[in-house]
Amino acid sequence: MNRYEIRLSGAGGQGMILAGKILAEAGVMVDNLNISQSQSYGPESRGGASRSEIVFDEDQIDFPKVIKPDLLVCLTQESFDQYGSDLKSYGVIIVDSRIDISAVRQEFKDNVYQLNILDLAARKIGEEISANMIVLGVISRIIQNKIPVEFIKKAIIEKVPPETIDINMEAFDLGFDLKLDKRSYIYGRI
Amino acid sequence: METEKYLRMDKLPHIWCPGCGHGTILNSFIRAFTESDLDQDKTVVISGIGCSGRATGYLNFDTLHTTHGRAIAFATGVKMANPNLNVIVMTGDGDGTAIGGNHLIHAARRNIDLTVILFNNQIYGMTGGQFSPMTPPSDMATTAPYGNIDQNFDLAQLVEGAGGTFIARGATFDPRQLKRLYLAALKHKGFSFVESFSQCPVSYGRQNGSGDAVEMLKSQKKNTVDFKKWQQLSTEKKQLLYPLGILKEVDSPESEYTVRYKKIIAKANQEGAL
Amino acid sequence: MxxxxxxxxxxxxxxxxxxxxxxxxxxxxxxxxxxxxxxxxxxxxxxxxxxxxxxxxxxxxxxxxxxxxxxxxxxxxxxxxxxxxxxxxxxxxxxxxxxxxxxxxxxxxxxxxxxxxxxxxxxxxxxxxxxxxxxxxxxxxxxxxxxxxxxxxxxxxxxxxxxxxxxxxxxxxxxxxxxxxxxxxxxxxxxxxxxIEIINRKRPTADQDPKSYLPYQQTDDLIPPMADYGSGFKYHTSGLFHDQSGFPDGKKETAKLMQDRLHNKLHNNLEQIIFYQKDIRNDDRVAVLSYGSTARTAISAVNTGRKDNLKAGWFKLQTVWPFAEREVAKLAAQVETIIVPELNQGQLIREVERAVAGQARVLGINSYAGELIKPEAIRDLMEEVL
CATH class of the missing domain: 3.40.50.970 (Thiamin diphosphate (ThDP)-binding fold, Pyr/PP domains)
Known part of the structure; x- marks a missing residue:
């Protein structure tokens, strides 16, 4: 597997940093795969901008941060505005459906998948904070030939509080089953 | 003489000025240590900077002459690293209440088993007579040429408020009481603190017209009273006199810091620990 | 080691x-x-x-x-x-x-x-x-x-x-x-x-008489044996310049002797202290010299640059102090240009310039507002000088 770069962005409290850690832990389970995971955040524990980055590579990882993402997730308008135009030409952008993406760069129009992650989390799971598990489900589907789904599930079980495993798994499955068609503007709203 | 084995005789005479009270404190400490059953080889004496800081050089133990104000912080490290050691701190009023005041209150708060002897001569002597947090208001100092406007600490109350479990005050005019206080402090399990009034005829006395050492000792005696008598005094009179003796003694070895840390070690080694 | x-x-x-x-x-x-x-x-x-x-x-x-x-x-x-x-x-x-x-x-x-x-x-x-x-x-x-x-x-x-x-x-x-x-x-x-190789400090030998113990002894290796507090040696430790006994004596000669020993105990043993890694090929004309996270950028830039046949190599300091003066001087004799990327306004580069002493061109890349240097930035500079 060549170098693969993921950037997760959102607001503090949306669990992007935990999601990054889980992806990295899952990567540890894959033999001969190197991982670098980093994050940036403000002084707030809740709110404020938050960003988590994961780099996978079978070769040695020289530069440890994302250079140009293969996969970008934006859960807030602010994060989309900041990172939405930084992507590999064949990359994927997962954007929450509340975000106005009209300003997306022409060349990335076909790369954007808009999914109603936050609404789903609030309505189906009852906790907007589980949006990160829906995101992990979506990502897991995209990278399943790189990191097996069961490794990510195992990492979730290890990382979340035991009493929340069920609800987190439910959210993960919900994300995994979301259709990633380009018309997911519509699909995502279900 | 038995006391001589606790002194580095080849380092004497000491550098303290004629009439200085610090030698009396050192003398009383050695007599107290001689009467204690503490092991000389298992005792570390730690000092900071200033006239009091030089005490460690004359004492025949493992001795550590540290940076200004930090003796208690170094001592905390020594004691935690090896709780079997008796750790004694000798500090001054500038060293221990100004630059080192934070360490004093926090060591008291932890109730770590240190014996702190604070040489209080109410002045920065070694640097030539600047005012310290223990210099009374209106006194003269080289940095208070128009008189001191700072309030001084009531040290015993400060350390009590911070959580010290043994607090005493003595004065160089009564070396026998000083010895008794040091002995009790050495035996106490927990943070013990003995404020020790000392006279500085050179850097303090000359600026304040206090007379020679004998005059200053007489003033000490005049301004102090035994704690038991002090308790009987009216509120007004209490404010005019410093009580001497053991002012507070709480016997609770279980609350001592290294003892409590041992319980942490046990907890961390239980099954299912973090 | x-x-x-x-x-x-x-x-x-x-x-x-x-x-x-x-x-x-x-x-x-x-x-x-x-x-x-x-x-x-x-x-x-x-x-x-x-x-x-x-x-x-x-x-x-x-x-x-x-x-x-x-x-x-x-x-x-x-x-x-x-x-x-x-x-x-x-x-x-x-x-x-x-x-x-x-x-x-x-x-x-x-x-x-x-x-x-x-x-x-x-x-x-x-x-x-x-x-x-x-x-x-x-x-x-x-x-x-x-x-x-x-x-x-x-x-x-x-x-x-x-x-x-x-x-x-x-x-x-x-x-x-x-x-x-x-x-x-x-x-x-x-x-x-x-x-793992574990090194413990040298302590006084079992037959050491506490009375003759010198905590700051001028030994051949310049590293005096160190007694633990509480082990019976009753020695003095002071931040004042002290003689071999540990006591200050106020003499200028003592201060000089001690400063020399503190310096020489390290400088006589630099080969045990200075660690570095490098990948410089014989025909490389540029070297990127770095340390810490910046070395990750440097190695990334060199490795991708080499895929396009750039004649560049990297030199990574693991020991930053004492500075690897001799090694850097040797590097300067090998290449034409040394690039020094740093997350500051230029600190290590002063040491590099001193060691290089005009043998090679020394160029800095600096980022000092909280961002890592991107591999691109080093790549661009390498291309410019090659």
Whole structure:
């Protein structure tokens, strides 16, 4: 597997940093795969901008941060505005459906998948904070030939509080089953 | 003489000025240590900077002459690293209440088993007579040429408020009481603190017209009273006199810091620990 | 000293750089930590708070950075391998007692996970701005050893080396991480402790008579045997210049003798202290010289550049102090240009220029507002000079 770069962005409290850690832990389970995971955040524990980055590579990882993402997730308008135009030409952008993406760069129009992650989390799971598990489900589907789904599930079980495993798994499955068609503007709203 | 084995005789005479009270404190400490059953080889004496800081050089133990104000912080490290050691701190009023005041209150708060002897001569002597947090208001100092406007600490109350479990005050005019206080402090399990009034005829006395050492000792005696008598005094009179003796003694070895840390070690080694 | 410590068949774990410091220190025999919370080094304190009591070691959260440094010196004198951790503002506060540790030759390690300064600066962003503070932050002339890991694996490996060097040379050692390395999570392979070389300080021999013990003896190797407090030697330790007995004598000759010994005990043994890695081919015309997280950028730029046949190589310092003067001079004779990327306004480059002494062109790339240098920036400069 060549170098693969993921950037997760959102607001503090949306669990992007935990999601990054889980992806990295899952990567540890894959033999001969190197991982670098980093994050940036403000002084707030809740709110404020938050960003988590994961780099996978079978070769040695020289530069440890994302250079140009293969996969970008934006859960807030602010994060989309900041990172939405930084992507590999064949990359994927997962954007929450509340975000106005009209300003997306022409060349990335076909790369954007808009999914109603936050609404789903609030309505189906009852906790907007589980949006990160829906995101992990979506990502897991995209990278399943790189990191097996069961490794990510195992990492979730290890990382979340035991009493929340069920609800987190439910959210993960919900994300995994979301259709990633380009018309997911519509699909995502279900 | 038995006391001589606790002194580095080849380092004497000491550098303290004629009439200085610090030698009396050192003398009383050695007599107290001689009467204690503490092991000389298992005792570390730690000092900071200033006239009091030089005490460690004359004492025949493992001795550590540290940076200004930090003796208690170094001592905390020594004691935690090896709780079997008796750790004694000798500090001054500038060293221990100004630059080192934070360490004093926090060591008291932890109730770590240190014996702190604070040489209080109410002045920065070694640097030539600047005012310290223990210099009374209106006194003269080289940095208070128009008189001191700072309030001084009531040290015993400060350390009590911070959580010290043994607090005493003595004065160089009564070396026998000083010895008794040091002995009790050495035996106490927990943070013990003995404020020790000392006279500085050179850097303090000359600026304040206090007379020679004998005059200053007489003033000490005049301004102090035994704690038991002090308790009987009216509120007004209490404010005019410093009580001497053991002012507070709480016997609770279980609350001592290294003892409590041992319980942490046990907890961390239980099954299912973090 | 063994250099190859990591073996891929060992247990794979995901660790943060800060956690790897804790693991490395424990592997090296550290039993004492005292410190104060500060971003981005708090994870190190948290790790020791959790792990040290498990081995009967001691963790102390002190009232301030100064006290943390003081307590570590005290614990070292009481015979324990000791460590503290901080970031730039706390490192500034620790300087006086770090100088004291140098003066009394107390082995210990100070970790500085660098963030952007001056002052409170950018607490959660990386920097290499404390390089010169590490070298010259204290009053007076003095040597210091400082190692700078560039990865999580190296944070583990170099922490072990830092503890070993401190014990071997009775010398405080600084471990310079930066926010990126401290917070980075990477997959590393932890090894079994028996594979690690552990160095313990030289203590007086069993037949040493306490009466004739000289705590600062002028030995052949210039490193005096160190007695633990409480072991019966009853010796004096002072931040004043002292003679072999440990007592100050106020003589200028004593001060000179001691300063020379403190300097020479390291400079006579540079080959044991200076670690570096390099990949310079015979026909490379440019070398990128770096340390810490910046080395990751440098190596990335060189490796991708070579795919396009750029004649470039890299040289990574693991020991930043004492500076690898001889090695850099040799490098300068080999290549035409040395690029020095740094997360500051240009600190190491001064040392490089001094060592290069005109033999090669020296160019800096600097980022000092909290962003890593991108490989592109180095690539562009390499192309420009080639």
């Amino acid at each position: 063994k250099t190859k410590i990591f073996k891929p068949e060992k247990r794979a774990v995901l660790l943060q750089g800060d956690q790897a410091v804790v693991e490395g220190a424990l592997a090296a025999g550290v039993e004492f930590f005292a410190g104060y919370p500060i971003t981005p080094a708090s994870e190190i304190a948290e790790g020791f708070a959790r792990e040290l009591p498990k081995i009967g070691g001691k963790f102390l959260q002190m009232e301030d950075e100064i006290a943390g440094m003081a307590a570590v010196v005290g614990a070292s004198l009481a015979g324990k391998k000791s460590i503290t951790a901080t970031s730039g503002p706390g490192f500034a506060l620790k300087q006086e007692n770090l100088g004291f540790a140098t003066m009394v030759e107390a082995p210990l390690v100070v970790v500085n996970v660098q963030r952007v300064g001056p002052s409170t600066g950018l607490p959660t962003s990386p920097s290499q701005g404390d390089l010169m503070q590490t070298r010259w932050g204290r009053n007076g002339d003095q040597e210091i050893i400082a190692l700078a890991p560039a990865s999580v694996a190296e944070s583990y490996e170099l922490t072990i080396k830092a503890v070993n060097l401190s014990e071997k040379f009775r010398q405080p050692v600084v471990l310079l991480l930066d926010e990126v390395i401290g917070h980075l999570r990477e997959k590393i392979y932890l090894n079994d402790s028996e594979e």
